[in-house]
Amino acid sequence: MQKELWKGNEAIAEAAVRAGCRAYFGYPITPQNEIPEYMSHRMPEAGGAFVQAESEIAAINMVYGAAAAGVRAMTSSSSPGISLKQEGISYLIGAQLPAVIVNMMRGGPGLGTIQPGQADYIQATRSPGHGDGHMIVLAPSSIQEAADLMADAFDLADRYRTPVMVLADGMIGQMMEPIEWKQREGKPPAEKPWAVTGREGDGKTHVITSLRLKSDSNEAFVLSLAEKYRQIEAAETRFEEVNCQGADVLIAAFGTTARIALSAARKLEKEGVKAGLFRPVTVWPYPYGALRRLAEQESVKAVLTVEMNLGQMLYDVRLAVMDRKPVYFYGRTGGMVPEPAHIADRVREILAEVKKNG
Numbered sequence: 001m002q003k004e005l006w007k008g009n010e011a012i013a014e015a016a017v018r019a020g021c022r023a024y025f026g027y028p029i030t031p032q033n034e035i036p037e038y039m040s041h042r043m044p045e046a047g048g049a050f051v052q053a054e055s056e057i058a059a060i061n062m063v064y065g066a067a068a069a070g071v072r073a074m075t076s077s078s079s080p081g082i083s084l085k086q087e088g089i090s091y092l093i094g095a096q097l098p099a100v101i102v103n104m105m106r107g108g109p110g111l112g113t114i115q116p117g118q119a120d121y122i123q124a125t126r127s128p129g130h131g132d133g134h135m136i137v138l139a140p141s142s143i144q145e146a147a148d149l150m151a152d153a154f155d156l157a158d159r160y161r162t163p164v165m166v167l168a169d170g171m172i173g174q175m176m177e178p179i180e181w182k183q184r185e186g187k188p189p190a191e192k193p194w195a196v197t198g199r200e201g202d203g204k205t206h207v208i209t210s211l212r213l214k215s216d217s218n219e220a221f222v223l224s225l226a227e228k229y230r231q232i233e234a235a236e237t238r239f240e241e242v243n244c245q246g247a248d249v250l251i252a253a254f255g256t257t258a259r260i261a262l263s264a265a266r267k268l269e270k271e272g273v274k275a276g277l278f279r280p281v282t283v284w285p286y287p288y289g290a291l292r293r294l295a296e297q298e299s300v301k302a303v304l305t306v307e308m309n310l311g312q313m314l315y316d317v318r319l320a321v322m323d324r325k326p327v328y329f330y331g332r333t334g335g336m337v338p339e340p341a342h343i344a345d346r347v348r349e350i351l352a353e354v355k356k357n358g
Contacts (some may be wrong), residue, residue: 003178008143009034011179012102012166013042015150016074018181020188021100022048023073025062027055027081030114031170032104035076056081060088060101067097068208070195072154072188076102078170079120080111089163090129093225094210096194098157100150101135101165104173107335115335116170118255118308124167125284125316132222134229135163136236137284139254143177149281151184158189160232167283169308171256171337233285241290243269244276246299249347252278252291252317253306257338261306264343274299275347283313291320300325301354306343307331326354 006014013035016024024043026036036052043050049066053059059075066073077085082103092099103124107117124137136156140146146168153164196206212218242262244250253261258279265275278294280287295303303321305314311329318327330346332338 001180003180005176005178006143006147007034007174007176008146008168009104009173010038011143011147012076012150012173013038015147016100016154017042017046017048019151019154020072021074021154022046023063023066023071024048025051025053025059025066025073025075027053027059027077029078029081031106031116031173032076032078032102034173035102035104056084057088060085060092063099064088064092064095064097067092067099068095068196070188070192070197072098072158074100074102076104078104078106079108079117082120082123086123086129088129089135090131090133091210092163093129093133093135094131095208096161097163097208098154098161099163100153100157101163103165103167105167105169107333113335114170116256116308116337117333117335118169118257119310119312119333120167121283121307121309121312122315124165125286128165133225134284135165136160136232137165137167137282139167139281139283140172141255141258141279143172143175144179146172147179148182156236158192160228161194162228167255169256229285236282237285237287237290238281239287239290240277240279240281241294242277242279243274244278244294246297247274247276247294248299248301249273249275249350250278250291250294250300250303251275251306251343251347252280252303252313254280254283254313257306257308260338260340261343263340264347267340267344268347273347273351280313283316286316286320288316288320291317292322292324295321295325302326302328302350304328304330304347304350306338308337309333
């Protein structure tokens, strides 16, 4: 199949259309502006609806309304805008509504910079919004994977009746790469019996809400969510490992940073140092068991976490490794990007320290 050259944001938007998205609600913010721009002409062409909302808060609540009507709906933004959407995300979780949210992360805090970042990891993976809720969070490391994961995101959202976030960064959004459009035209389920569609069909009035005033009934609902999350964890946890078997050091990284870490690993391999890359594709649920098993190898001296933040995935890596091996960190923040040479230097320092400590 012939490959085509696509910009990341535009590929994500086109992938959403091909996956059956028919309602897009957004608001401009760099570095994801090409997504709403592309959707502004592509949605009408596909028979869908595009609305540039008056704010990020309005956009996420419009997603709630479209999702409640059974339409495949999405929104996209970048870090400050996603922060404004948090309450709406919690409502989507509480109402068990399927929706897709794209976060093209930038450096913060506050308005920060338009340069890439990964400092929204904790926000995305640790009960977004308020309450004991989660959403599935997918972290692509290439434009091809971003396009593929958009189709998966809509399917997962419908399968589990949950919002799904595609967590990327400004580099993924702005770079261009050749991609292949796979023969997988996503389509919404033929019927969503829970959807608010008036009295058509079964003649019942459907009510969708996240309001449960009685504590016992609300607790029962939250416990049912927890059971759903256990099912998601068992069936949908995804990761990639590269040269991890027999590695001296494991490098854990996600998204764009994983590509940079892989370049460092290849550089080290020429020096006789075997550095394996462990890349979570789902950062929620996190592949704890897979990383733990790799870290338990006798050959592994240490685990290094590399991120574009001050150590947010580091907490998950430590939970996975559970003191079986020493865990180290290297990161840049505020819009700065790690370089392969600096990651390689950090690995050399770690191996020297481990050797010195016996």
